[in-house]
Amino acid sequence: MQEKPSITIGPREITIAVVTLGVLGVMSVLFALGLSMLTANQPQPEAALTPPTVEGLAIVFPTASPAVPTATPDPFVALTVEPDQVEHVVQEGESPAVIAERYGIDLIALLEANNLTLDSVVQAEQVLVIPTPQGGLGVFHEVRFGESLTSIAELYGVNPDLILDANGITDPNSLIAGQRLRIPGVEGPALPPTPTLEPLPDNLDGPVLADWPRSTLVGDLAQNYPLTYTHPRFTVHYQPGTYADQFFGEALTLLDESLAHVEEMLGVTMDRPFDIYLAGTLFEYPNAHLRGLSTREGLLFILYDGSGDEADTAYLVTHELTHMVARSTWGAPTSTMLSEGLATYVGQAMLEEGGYLPYDQLCLAAYEAGELPSMAAIETDFRQFEGHIRHRYSYFGSACFVGWLAAEYDIERLARLYPTSNYVGIYGESLAQLNAAWLDALGSGDLETDPQALVDYTAEVRQAYAYVFSLYDGSPLMHRAYFAVDRARVALWRADYEDTRFWLDEVYALTGFEPDGFGTDP
Numbered sequence: 177m178q179e180k181p182s183i184t185i186g187p188r189e190i191t192i193a194v195v196t197l198g199v200l201g202v203m204s205v206l207f208a209l210g211l212s213m214l215t216a217n218q219p220q221p222e223a224a225l226t227p228p229t230v231e232g233l234a235i236v237f238p239t240a241s242p243a244v245p246t247a248t249p250d251p252f253v254a255l256t257v258e259p260d261q262v263e264h265v266v267q268e269g270e271s272p273a274v275i276a277e278r279y280g281i282d283l284i285a286l287l288e289a290n291n292l293t294l295d296s297v298v299q300a301e302q303v304l305v306i307p308t309p310q311g312g313l314g315v316f317h318e319v320r321f322g323e324s325l326t327s328i329a330e331l332y333g334v335n336p337d338l339i340l341d342a343n344g345i346t347d348p349n350s351l352i353a354g355q356r357l358r359i360p361g362v363e364g365p366a367l368p369p370t371p372t373l374e375p376l377p378d379n380l381d382g383p384v385l386a387d388w389p390r391s392t393l394v395g396d397l398a399q400n401y402p403l404t405y406t407h408p409r410f411t412v413h414y415q416p417g418t419y420a421d422q423f424f425g426e427a428l429t430l431l432d433e434s435l436a437h438v439e440e441m442l443g444v445t446m447d448r449p450f451d452i453y454l455a456g457t458l459f460e461y462p463n464a465h466l467r468g469l470s471t472r473e474g475l476l477f478i479l480y481d482g483s484g485d486e487a488d489t490a491y492l493v494t495h496e497l498t499h500m501v502a503r504s505t506w507g508a509p510t511s512t513m514l515s516e517g518l519a520t521y522v523g524q525a526m527l528e529e530g531g532y533l534p535y536d537q538l539c540l541a542a543y544e545a546g547e548l549p550s551m552a553a554i555e556t557d558f559r560q561f562e563g564h565i566r567h568r569y570s571y572f573g574s575a576c577f578v579g580w581l582a583a584e585y586d587i588e589r590l591a592r593l594y595p596t597s598n599y600v601g602i603y604g605e606s607l608a609q610l611n612a613a614w615l616d617a618l619g620s621g622d623l624e625t626d627p628q629a630l631v632d633y634t635a636e637v638r639q640a641y642a643y644v645f646s647l648y649d650g651s652p653l654m655h656r657a658y659f660a661v662d663r664a665r666v667a668l669w670r671a672d673y674e675d676t677r678f679w680l681d682e683v684y685a686l687t688g689f690e691p692d693g694f695g696t697d698p
Contacts (some may be wrong), residue, residue, distance in 0.1 A: 181693060290304050319351050384482045386415070393469065401415055403416055540577075577611070640664065640689065
């Protein structure tokens with residue numbers, strides 16, 4: 177067993193251990209990869225299979241790498257984000273005055289930013305820098321249903337063209353609800369100085385702040401993950417100096433054991449080789465809060481940076497491996513609900529072994545609180561599976577339903593259902609009828625956790641999580657906020673609401689964030 181390194185985050189010393197959270201932030205991958213967009217008030221198309229964030233990845237396979245880690249490119253301080261420069265390509269007939277008016281900026285400021293004078297003549301296709309007020313990356317806005325580019329621009333008092341250019345958008349009608357937009361030139365909330373806080377109650381583990389670029393999902397993967405290890409069944413790619421590099425033996429054991437668990441649960445053996453990418457740093461914008469991804473092309477991405485705890489990490493790895501093994505052996509899923517439900521069901525055993533709230537208790541609490549969705553309503557709606565924090569009840573609700581099918585009937589029927597969704601042909605009942613029978617069985621159980629506390633803290637952690645990752649810049653202060661909000665998530669999943677409260681208050685003390693409607697004692 178390797179000795180765990182010690183780092184300092186803010187004024188506290190924290191010992192680092194092994195890693196992670198559930199799959200969060202699927203929606204942001206969707207936007208990053210340029211999938212087809214719809215207007216915010218337009219109904220979404222029906223989704224099949226797994227979410228298009230998985231299916232639509234334009235993955236570039238890395239070139240062959242040696243089995244023994246060799247390459248170590250010059251690292252740089254990772255996790256910082258430089259503001260994108262807003263540029264304008266001059267069109268025929270445009271003058272600096274016309275361009276300044278279009279963007280709602282001062283003409284002199286435009287000229288000075290481009291080393292021009294009032295007498296300068298610009299040419300078509302010339303690129304001009306559009307100056308924005310000081311404000312770094314500005315703020316981020318999440319598009320709501322019914323909002324348009326114009327209404328968002330008016331809300332922040334900026335020119336719509338600045339928003340388009342800052343986000344690389346060409347079609348102003350392409351916004352969809354849930355999309356995050358950078359609003360340039362708008363001051364975001366100022367972070368207070370790092371406060372002096374009481375010592376931590378325990379010598380806790382936390383994510384490593386590594387000197388390595390942000391992890392990637394596409395592009396030159398061989399450059400971002402230059403170290404490789406060839407296992408008889410898969411190839412692991414990772415990064416020098418990161419948590420995975422320091423504790424690679426533990427990671428390899430976890431991958432081996434998780435694959436064996438998945439195959440045993442599904443009653444199959446997968447003979448397809450695949451690649452695993454262990455991300456030692458948060459994924460690059462806009463996927464900072466993504467923790468895992470399995471693709472049809474046989475690529476598995478896992479955030480392995482020291483966040484979470486051992487059981488949580490085992491769940492994450494098992495969840496993503498289930499997607500891959502089931503697709504390779506049972507066939508492509510015809511339902512998002514079945515795909516995510518199976519992966520969560522197979523993985524939840526890791527959480528329960530680690531002392532987490534049993535998934536049937538979570539489902540019963542959500543049911544009692546009126547938060548448990550209908551399986552028919554979320555069957556093919558990938559928008560209800562955009563991360564374990566954002567849509568906790570969809571993931572674990574579908575897991576409870578899939579687990580009930582496996583226990584009430586058998587795994588063989590579930591294997592036939594997975595690629596067909598033929599409920600009547602396989603079970604003799606419709607999905608709605610099976611859903612009702614499952615709820616009857618669920619409701620007969622004894623509830624051992626506080627449903628209102630579960631619902632309230634789930635909502636509060638969701639807010640804090642979104643806030644921290646919208647501001648994360650790799651600074652010691654924000655990395656410590658990441659550590660704190662991750663501890664809040666783990667405490668929430670364990671139903672330890674006193675600990676959840678402690679870590680949420682830590683996040684607020686660090687960032688100055690004030691959540692809507694929360695902050696009371698458990």
